[in-house]
Amino acid sequence: MKKRFAKLGLAGKIVVLGIYLVFMVFPLYWMIITSLKPRNEIFTLPLQYWPKKISFENYVQIFKISKFHVYLGNSLFISLVAAAIVLLVTILSGYVLARFSFRGSGQLMMAFFVTQMIPLFIGFSTLYMMMSKMGLLNKQASLILMYTVGLVPFCTIMLRGFFQRIPASLEEAAMIDGCSRLGALYRVIVPIMMPGISATFIFAFVQNWNELFMAIMFIDRESSKTLPVAMNSFITKFDIDWGSMSAATVLSVVPTVVLFAICQRFIVEGLTQGAVKG
Amino acid sequence: MKLFRLNRTQTFIFLCLLPTILLVFGFTYYPIVKGIDVAFRNYSLFNLSDVRYIGMDNFKTVTSSAQFGTILKNTALWVSISLVLQFVIGFGVALLMRRSFRGRGVYQGFVFYSWALSGFLIGIIWRWLFNGQIGVVNDLLLKMGLISERIGFLSDPKWAMFSVIVANVWYGVAFFAIMLLAALQSVPSELYEAAEIDGAGSFGQLRHVTIPYIMPTIISTTALRVIWIFNFPDLIYGMTNGGPAGSTHILTTYMLDKIVFSGDYGQASAIGIICIAILVLFTTFYLFATRAGKAGDF
Numbered sequence A: 001m002k003k004r005f006a007k008l009g010l011a012g013k014i015v016v017l018g019i020y021l022v023f024m025v026f027p028l029y030w031m032i033i034t035s036l037k038p039r040n041e042i043f044t045l046p047l048q049y050w051p052k053k054i055s056f057e058n059y060v061q062i063f064k065i066s067k068f069h070v071y072l073g074n075s076l077f078i079s080l081v082a083a084a085i086v087l088l089v090t091i092l093s094g095y096v097l098a099r100f101s102f103r104g105s106g107q108l109m110m111a112f113f114v115t116q117m118i119p120l121f122i123g124f125s126t127l128y129m130m131m132s133k134m135g136l137l138n139k140q141a142s143l144i145l146m147y148t149v150g151l152v153p154f155c156t157i158m159l160r161g162f163f164q165r166i167p168a169s170l171e172e173a174a175m176i177d178g179c180s181r182l183g184a185l186y187r188v189i190v191p192i193m194m195p196g197i198s199a200t201f202i203f204a205f206v207q208n209w210n211e212l213f214m215a216i217m218f219i220d221r222e223s224s225k226t227l228p229v230a231m232n233s234f235i236t237k238f239d240i241d242w243g244s245m246s247a248a249t250v251l252s253v254v255p256t257v258v259l260f261a262i263c264q265r266f267i268v269e270g271l272t273q274g275a276v277k278g
Numbered sequence B: 001m002k003l004f005r006l007n008r009t010q011t012f013i014f015l016c017l018l019p020t021i022l023l024v025f026g027f028t029y030y031p032i033v034k035g036i037d038v039a040f041r042n043y044s045l046f047n048l049s050d051v052r053y054i055g056m057d058n059f060k061t062v063t064s065s066a067q068f069g070t071i072l073k074n075t076a077l078w079v080s081i082s083l084v085l086q087f088v089i090g091f092g093v094a095l096l097m098r099r100s101f102r103g104r105g106v107y108q109g110f111v112f113y114s115w116a117l118s119g120f121l122i123g124i125i126w127r128w129l130f131n132g133q134i135g136v137v138n139d140l141l142l143k144m145g146l147i148s149e150r151i152g153f154l155s156d157p158k159w160a161m162f163s164v165i166v167a168n169v170w171y172g173v174a175f176f177a178i179m180l181l182a183a184l185q186s187v188p189s190e191l192y193e194a195a196e197i198d199g200a201g202s203f204g205q206l207r208h209v210t211i212p213y214i215m216p217t218i219i220s221t222t223a224l225r226v227i228w229i230f231n232f233p234d235l236i237y238g239m240t241n242g243g244p245a246g247s248t249h250i251l252t253t254y255m256l257d258k259i260v261f262s263g264d265y266g267q268a269s270a271i272g273i274i275c276i277a278i279l280v281l282f283t284t285f286y287l288f289a290t291r292a293g294k295a296g297d298f
Helices: A002-036 A057-065 A068-099 A105-115 A120-133 A140-164 A169-176 A181-192 A194-210 A213-218 A227-235 A242-277 B002-038 B057-064 B068-097 B104-116 B119-129 B136-143 B157-185 B189-197 B202-230 B234-239 B251-262 B265-297
Strands: none
Touching: A002 A057, A002 A242, A002 B068, A002 B104, A002 B119, A002 B157, A057 A068, A057 A242, A068 A105, A068 A140, A068 A181, A068 A194, A068 A227, A068 A242, A068 B002, A105 A140, A105 B002, A120 A140, A120 A213, A120 B002, A120 B251, A120 B265, A140 A194, A140 A213, A140 B002, A169 A181, A181 A194, A181 B002, A194 A242, A194 B119, A213 A227, A213 B251, A227 A242, A227 B119, A242 B104, A242 B119, B002 B265, B057 B068, B057 B265, B068 B104, B068 B157, B068 B202, B068 B251, B104 B157, B119 B157, B119 B234, B157 B202, B157 B234, B189 B202, B202 B265, B234 B251, B251 B265
């Protein structure tokens, strides 16, 4: 009797997890399938759940009607550079906040948390003026700067969590052997933390790659546009061309999904450990 | 000698924190504080020569607009329904995935990837799925015989809010599933063994062992999530841009609308301050309620 219940339970579990899998995969599947249909087939009924003929004309089209390669390059460049700067800055701050407790350190952590809760649009008018005064409007530097700013608090918190898991005795030993603290940090601690640091880097990269609103605010020149800004100008047109739209969406989504699939274990670990233990 | 060393350490701490502090305070807190000032000014992109103080006028204009009631209602629906469904489904999935099975890692990659997408792109993807003429959702519902004619999910104000919430649930389940799965795996197995010896069935174990043990995670993740969903205009922006006829605006998309389309930073900041007030009230109340609940338990 009990055994039969167990079997029933297992079957139920498989069915439920299966339904959830379909629910999660189908939207992306549909976008990919749409992008691979010949342009006239997209708008003809009955809908084809598998294209009769696979065609890449939507992909060709998106590069023809827009400077898609420029947007791709800009997004890649800005996301990589900003993520790298974020790491340089937050390895230091995360380390210090993990190892030392001093007057104001608690308040500082709180100040970092709070930035995650405020609707940042409030500051947009001032930021726009600041960018304009610094001569950064329409320049990639504006986004590199602001993406760094946006990620520094969260990545500090995240890296602090990783540093806390590494015993301080390791760098103390290196310091007795004559390393400076900074030397110990970069030669001893950072190599051990590589999984955590990679997770933080990928997290930062994905956030930058996806960011839309600052990019709309600060960039209005074709040659500096990032992917999301370009997508935004596609959908604000009166009539959306879903053929090239689906191709553009797939191209925007693929890098982050692939990165996530490769590193999900580290990312999940990095994101959860703070919440579960704290 | 000792004093000297202490100073060196202090210098090290200071130098390490300096870039972070400059960035966060210079480019986050400073603009926000200035933005609060802007809320009390006549501050429009189209007329920057006249940025005089106008008292509470921006707040009055914003709150007395005919849409404002709908926007508040939408915000409440957006946050509460999304949160409840994301949590319930996420918790269920996490429970089913707790015990390791062959291919679990691969399965995770396929069901949790939505986390890596931007809200804006998810909005675009679902805008296509929910398309009123050739959308696949309509097609599937017709095939299953659940509807007899196509629904204008995004063009009919009756359906539009429902549709954006579905997309948001799709996006956010992964967050809860990931967090709760990690928490579930931290529950010591001895606790389950003990409960089993005491005769607890799987439901009893869930109620008396699992849920109490992961309660701190549940409380922190739901609180974070409420704030996060509240501040999440990206998806609606990509999917309906607040339409049709303003029927899917929430506070943050309304604010965005003021910035991007009307260029009225004064009113946008006023909405931002209303948002902050609501979030502060929520956080205070939530912390108070969960603490009170805990005190009652022990």
